[in-house]
Structure formats: structure tokens, C-alpha cells
Amino acid sequence: MRDRNLALLLGEIARRGPMTRARLAEVTGLTKTTVSTLVAVLADIGLVRADGRVHEGERGRPGVAVAINRDGPAGLGLEVNVDYLAACVLDLGRRVRYRDLVHADNRSRPVEEVLAELGAVAERALNAARQQGLAVKGAMVALPGVLDHRLLRTAPNLGWSDLPIADLLDAHLPALPRPTGLDNEANLAALAELWFGGGAALGDFVYVSGEIGIGAGIVVSGRLFRGAHGSAGELGHVPVDPAGPACSCGGRGCLEQVAGQSAILRSAGLSQDSSPEALRLLLRRLEERRPAATEAVSRAGAALGVALIGAANLLDPDTIVLGGLFSTLAPWIRRPVQAALGTASGRLRATAPEVTASALGEDAAVLGAAGAVIERLITDPGALLAARIA
Amino acid sequence: MRDRNLALLLGEIARRGPMTRARLAEVTGLTKTTVSTLVAVLADIGLVRADGRVHEGERGRPGVAVAINRDGPAGLGLEVNVDYLAACVLDLGRRVRYRDLVHADNRSRPVEEVLAELGAVAERALNAARQQGLAVKGAMVALPGVLDHRLLRTAPNLGWSDLPIADLLDAHLPALPRPTGLDNEANLAALAELWFGGGAALGDFVYVSGEIGIGAGIVVSGRLFRGAHGSAGELGHVPVDPAGPACSCGGRGCLEQVAGQSAILRSAGLSQDSSPEALRLLLRRLEERRPAATEAVSRAGAALGVALIGAANLLDPDTIVLGGLFSTLAPWIRRPVQAALGTASGRLRATAPEVTASALGEDAAVLGAAGAVIERLITDPGALLAARIA
Incomplete structure (x- = not known):
């Protein structure tokens, strides 16, 4: 009571x-x-x-x-993604007090090495928090994969599978407050959109997380829709070309293979290493209206439209939020995707879902991770009290 | 209180x-x-x-x-579908006390004519209930389309759109207890599966309603997932062949165009009039392993697999229940669909959703409609009391 x-x-x-x-x-x-x-x-x-x-x-x-108290307990968000590591500290007023993003191609590296580097990122964040008089009371790690309690089932784009990720984090990041939370990056980015982005005005929404991989966070009545085993929202593996090539997930012709970052860069004739430079080059070529680039992005947009027509027909959301890579590419893909949704659901429902671009940028997930810690502190202050007494 | x-x-x-x-x-x-x-x-x-x-x-x-009291208040379910009208009376103990199904090709008929016939079906059901000493205290109508409160947005396979369906029902079926409830047939069939079929053992499930059209009812934590505007679960309009032909919904290459009853019959070289005879002929030819029939059904099963891979990746259900036409065709399509789901999600999650066939038969929706009335009577007995006092 x-x-x-x-x-x-x-x-x-x-x-x-x-x-x-x-x-x-x-x-x-x-x-x-x-x-x-x-x-x-x-x-x-x-x-x-x-x-x-x-x-x-x-x-x-x-x-x-x-x-x-904006100068007391704080939340730490961390993110391992395919081509970067990130950290974020929020105070209880949900203000960003520290932010860090380190580019790194994590696809070729053993998990221990990546977690060691994440440990260094976390140390810097904890120090920065301490220097501002903040006490980090909880941490949450965003991962680009399917989680099953303390296990990482698979993160296909990292090449990781069946890892006891919670134990590994405890081992490599001993300075973090326990227990460290874990969640899928698209879910946390969707929560960031709910708390720091479009918010309640979005209604029920599907946040599309475009990075090397593609995922989605589904928000219904202000809460994440997680599915029976926590792996709902795998938009990147919705088939958009059933006759297409085999995908790392086991399926065929998945959205990610056409509209993921590597696929777009490859199709645009650019390096596939997905470095920030390659992405900047793509954007420059899009601005210059170079055919290979515009065609690659329009192909990706069309595939995204197909997957989202499926998602809209199944989930009936108010809004679709383009996040990460797709928010960067929004000037080229938002309208075609909106038009495709409008045509496809034209005769099924009064209005197609509104397609918007997230304003949160590429590290939305790490913001959501820190936000989830703050949410927990605010909705369950008793836990903090119990921890102090224990 | x-x-x-x-x-x-x-x-x-x-x-x-x-x-x-x-x-x-x-x-x-x-x-x-x-x-x-x-x-x-x-x-x-x-x-x-x-x-x-x-x-x-x-x-x-x-x-x-x-x-x-199994001999008191009762619930009436009615269904308008593309090729039949149906009625069902349940007593408070959820026992079926009356059941009726009239085949009729409703595609070519004006709505008033169909509702007049539904009125006759309803009259017979009300009489049968009365003769058994039951008092029908509520009615719910299942419709094969997208509903928006008292409006039928569209029922593409009936050729109906933007109809004030609630008012039309009140006008043509004055003997029904008011207010008459309305819901999508796939939603009601999914509820029937929850109450009278696989039940809680199914966990979170997607009930696939295959008739002339294809829909789905999504059940999460024992409740229907309806989406922001009540039109979630439009599985029939998930694109399975983005380069395919235009669909009546406005989209392209929708599941329904390949795996709907008319599409299967046509592809098997049979009449498309979807009469019970045509369906019986299809089944006979399947049993005789005639190539045109088996190929048509296997093509439909493959398309259904593609749409369900998308649905499984987005919704992460425990179970997929094949209903209506697809339960009839289950001996030919259940295994291939299960295998497709297993392959596609093989590396994403520990187990693919289990694919089962509904045992409820083609009038599952009308059973769910009557069940929904009983559910309302049991969860809100005060309304009945208020109605009697008023």
C-alpha cells in the first residue's frame, strides 16, 4: 500500500x-x-x-x-548496434545529461570484444553522471536482436546467436547497477518516440527502426505490444519478395534484404561497409539526383511500402513512424510509402495510417533504454527504497 | 457496486x-x-x-x-457471408439450441434483399428459441467486412461499401432485440475458437478465416486485438505477390487473390461460383490426387504461408488456427504451412507458432456471434436488469 x-x-x-x-x-x-x-x-x-x-x-x-529531483537518481541507457555503440544518461526529469555514440563495425568482432568496448562506453557515462552529481540507479541495454529473457536468441546482423547475454553483460560490465535490463532496440526506440518524440498524438503506432537490420516497435494504447514470446515487430523479416533470395533468418525475400542499409548501399553502387561516410555519400548522391542512388532508395521505399501494407492490414495503427535510417531517407521515401498505403487500404478503411518521420535520430533506442530506467524508477519508487534498505 | x-x-x-x-x-x-x-x-x-x-x-x-438457467435468457448469432446466411441460438450455458445455414450467393444481390432473407432466417431462429422456452435477450451479426461503429465501411466480396448497416438491420429485422451488435466475421470466429474450440491452450493466436474472402481474428491474452479503428486482422489483404494483379481493396497481389475460395476453384479448373458442390468437387479431386486440384491448393498454401510468416514476425503468436475453408483443406495445407513457418522463423525464435486446424466448421463466426451475446449477459447482468426496469 x-x-x-x-x-x-x-x-x-x-x-x-x-x-x-x-x-x-x-x-x-x-x-x-x-x-x-x-x-x-x-x-x-x-x-x-x-x-x-x-x-x-x-x-x-x-x-x-x-x-x-533532477540532480539525484538517474538512468543509464546503452546500445549495441551493428555499426555503433551508444550511451545515454537521463535524469529523473527525463533530460539528457550525457550522450555518446561510437561508430564501430561490430559484425566481424567476437561478443567479448564488443562488450569490453561497451564496458568502456559505460564507464565514461557513469563517470560523466557522477561528475554532474547524478547517481545512476539502473541500466538498460538495447540490442539488435530477438531476446528471450536472459538469452539473446539471435542478432543475425551481428552474427550472434544463443548467447547468455545477461550473464555476459554482468561479467563484462561489473560497474553497472544490477539487474541490467535488456530489450530489443526497435522496442526501445518506439518507447523513445512515445516519451520524447511524437508522443500520445501518434495514437497506436508502428515505429520502424531502420539500421543495418530493420525492426519495428508496436505501441498499442501507450504500451509496447510484445507478442507471446517478446519477439513481435520483426518487420525486417516480413517477406516482400517470396521468390527472392534466402535471408539469414531462414526465410526468403525479407524486407531487410531489399531495404536494409547494406542492401541500399550495395544497390546504389556504394560501399556496403555501412560506415557513416558511405551513408553521407548516399545522401549527397540523392541530393544530386544520381539515378543509381535514387533508384536504390526508391526500390527500398517500395519494399518498405509492401511490408507496411501488410503491417497496416494486420495491426490497423493510427501512425507509422519512420525511424533511424528511414527518418534520414524520409525526404525520398515518406511520400511514396504514404501513397502506397493510401492506395492499398483505400477501399478497406476510411483513412490510411499517417506516415511520419521520427525526429529522434539514430540513437533513439539508447534514449528509450535510459527512459525505460526512469520510467521504472518513477512507477516503482518502492524498489529503490527496498534496495537501499537491503 | x-x-x-x-x-x-x-x-x-x-x-x-x-x-x-x-x-x-x-x-x-x-x-x-x-x-x-x-x-x-x-x-x-x-x-x-x-x-x-x-x-x-x-x-x-x-x-x-x-x-x-439454461432455459431462460438466450443469445442469437446471425451471419451474412458471401455464400451463405446463418443463425445460431445459445443458451446461458453456451449450449447450441438452434442452428441454421442457408446457402445463397449474396454477391449479386442488393443489400435490402439479403437483409430481408436474413430477417426470415432470424424469425425462424427466434421462433425455435421461443418453442424451447428460451427468451432471446440479445443479437449479434457477423459480417464479412470492415466495420466502423454503425457503418459497414466495406465488404469487398459482397460488393457493399459505406452502408449504414446498423440502421438497415434495425429496419429489416425489427424483431431483433436492440441494440443489435455488429462485428467482423473473422473476429467472431476467433472468439468462437477461444470459447468453443482450442480455448486457452491456444495461447495468443491468429485465427485464419478462409471463405470467399480471407480474414483473421487476433487473440492476445484472451481478448481480441482490434487495432486503432477496429480493422486489425485483414490477413486477406497482406501482399504475397507485390507484382500481382490489382485487388478489390485497392492493393496488389493480396493473399485473397491467390488463396481465397474462388481463386482456388478457378486455379483448379473448377467453377468459381463457390457453391457447396464446387467445393465438394475440389475435395474429391484432392482425394483422387488430381494434379490441377493439388497444385491449386498447394499454390494457395504457399501464399498463405508467406502471409503467415509476415503475421508471425509481426505478432509473435503461440498458435495459428486454420479456420473455415482452410480447416477443410487442412489435410493438404497444414503441414506445408507449418514447415514454411518453421523454416522462416527458424533462426529468429526458439519455436515457430504451432499450426492447428479449427474443429468448428464453416459457421464458426455465427457461433462466436451468439457466444458474444452470452458473454455480455454474463459479464453485465446489470444491463438486463436495467432493461427490464426501464
């Missing part, structure tokens, strides 16, 4: 901003005495501070404000 | 079977006095009867049993 009331109070403070204890009692329905007691607990574990002033109502003196 | 407790009591009686008032008080946590009062209310509106005997425990005399 106390834990639930702590969460209730903290949630209201996070959502509504600084408030007096009297106002908190009003909005939560708790007594003033209970509010005072619980605010003291929240302040004691550093989640709120009660040293500011706030004016409520038209007249009178300002009251003492209870506010989220 | 009373309505909630009425629902609580009725739910326990429906789930656990006949019980004494004392036992009901135990399992609900209500006082014996409250139970007695509320059981009297439920008995008064005919939802339960308290005239039987039940033995509880090892010894002692039998107590008075409170049981679902």
Missing part, C-alpha cells in the same frame, strides 16, 4: 510539475499527513526535493514546492 | 458450475446475506435458478444449488 501511494505521488509530481503538499493531497486524494510522510520518504531516497517555491492560485504567499 | 457483484456472482456460477449460496459466499468473499439477496435478483431476471441440489464436501445432506 505504501509503495503504491509512493508511486501515485511521484507519478503526479513527474506529470504535473512542482506542487505544494496541500495540492498533492488534493490531486491524489491522500490525507495531508500521509502526503507529508511519503514526501519525506521520497526526498530521503533522493527522488524528490522540497526546497523550491511555487505559487498556486491567485493570491497569497508562495508555498514550498515538492519537485522531481 | 451491486452490478459489479451481480457480475462477480454470475461469473463464478458460469465458470464453476452449480454451487450452494454458502460456497458462493466463500469463493466471492461476499457475505451470505449479500449472496442471498443478489442470487434472488439474478433468479428474478432469469439468469440463474436455485431449485437443484448439489453435494459439496464429503458428507452431509445436499444443499440447494444455484445454477445458470
